[in-house]
Structures are given as structure tokens and as C-alpha cells.
Amino acid sequence: MKINLKNGIDKLIFGMKQKDVESVYGKPDRNYKDEDENVIFVYNKFKMRLTFYKDEDFKLGYVVVSSANLELFGNKLIGRNIKDVKKDLAQKSISKFTQEEFDTFENYFNEDNWLLFQTEFEEVVKVEVGAIINDKDEFEWKFGKK
Numbered sequence: 323m324k325i326n327l328k329n330g331i332d333k334l335i336f337g338m339k340q341k342d343v344e345s346v347y348g349k350p351d352r353n354y355k356d357e358d359e360n361v362i363f364v365y366n367k368f369k370m371r372l373t374f375y376k377d378e379d380f381k382l383g384y385v386v387v388s389s390a391n392l393e394l395f396g397n398k399l400i401g402r403n404i405k406d407v408k409k410d411l412a413q414k415s416i417s418k419f420t421q422e423e424f425d426t427f428e429n430y431f432n433e434d435n436w437l438l439f440q441t442e443f444e445e446v447v448k449v450e451v452g453a454i455i456n457d458k459d460e461f462e463w464k465f466g467k468k
């Protein structure tokens with residue numbers, strides 16, 4: 323599964339509706355609403371959680387993945403030391419991260435690409451990718467655009 327920065331992951335493109343995602347991946351293993359009434363799809367096979375935002379006409383806006391097959395720029399992410407991941411990203415001019423710590427976990431967030439690495443014991447355990455929000459505070463939906 324390849325992360326396509328600012329666009330989505332694998333065959334998922336930010337802005338897809340639930341039916342579009344189901345046409346690619348089939349029915350989710352779980353489907354529920356969160357506290358904000360957003361729709362959440364869970365695909366166990368891909369170790370992936372998708373969020374469709376209620377306030378945005380239920381468009382896909384956020385993806386959380388912990389699959390060992392996840393890649394960015396041809397490099398695996400899950401299970402790698404965060405220092406090595408950041409070193410690889412610096413070669414692609416992605417070097418600005420906000421760091422946050424809680425318990426044994428640390429989050430490394432790059433706002434320019436709406437990319438978050440969650441680590442435990444300095445090892446990447448989860449990656450979160452979100453749709454880009456522009457200067458007008460609006461989502462930049464990619465699905466359906468040429």
C-alpha cells in the first residue's frame with residue numbers, strides 16, 4: 323500500500339464517498355459512527371480505518387493504517403525506527419515535524435502533507451494521512467479532479 327501524499331493511500335483518493343470505497347475494497351469489516359457522527363470504515367485485512375466527514379457530505383478525509391505493507395517513496399514505514407524514516411523523508415524535503423509525547427507513544431506530525439507517524443519505543447506503529455486543508459480553511463478534495 324503506497325501513500326500518495328496530499329491525495330490518499332493506495333487506491334483511495336480523498337473525497338471519495340462510501341460507495342466509491344466499497345467498489346474498490348468491498349464492504350468494510352466494521353462500519354460505525356464516531357462521536358461527531360462521522361462514518362468510520364474498518365478493513366481488518368489492510369489494518370486500515372477510514373473516516374468520512376459528516377460536515378463534508380461524508381467524503382473520505384482521513385486514513386489510519388498500521389499495515390506492514392505501507393510504503394512512502396518506496397520505503398516501508400511500520401516497524402522502522404522513526405529516526406530512519408525521518409532521514410528518508412528529509413531527502414524528499416519533508417523535514418518539519420511537530421512532536422507530541424504521551425505515555426510510551428510519540429506523534430510526529432507534518433502539517434504540509436497532513437502526515438502523522440505514531441511511534442512507540444521509537445518504532446513506527448501507525449501512520450495517519452489526511453486530506454489537505456487550504457489557506458481558506460477548506461478541504462482540497464482530489465477525487466473526481468483531473
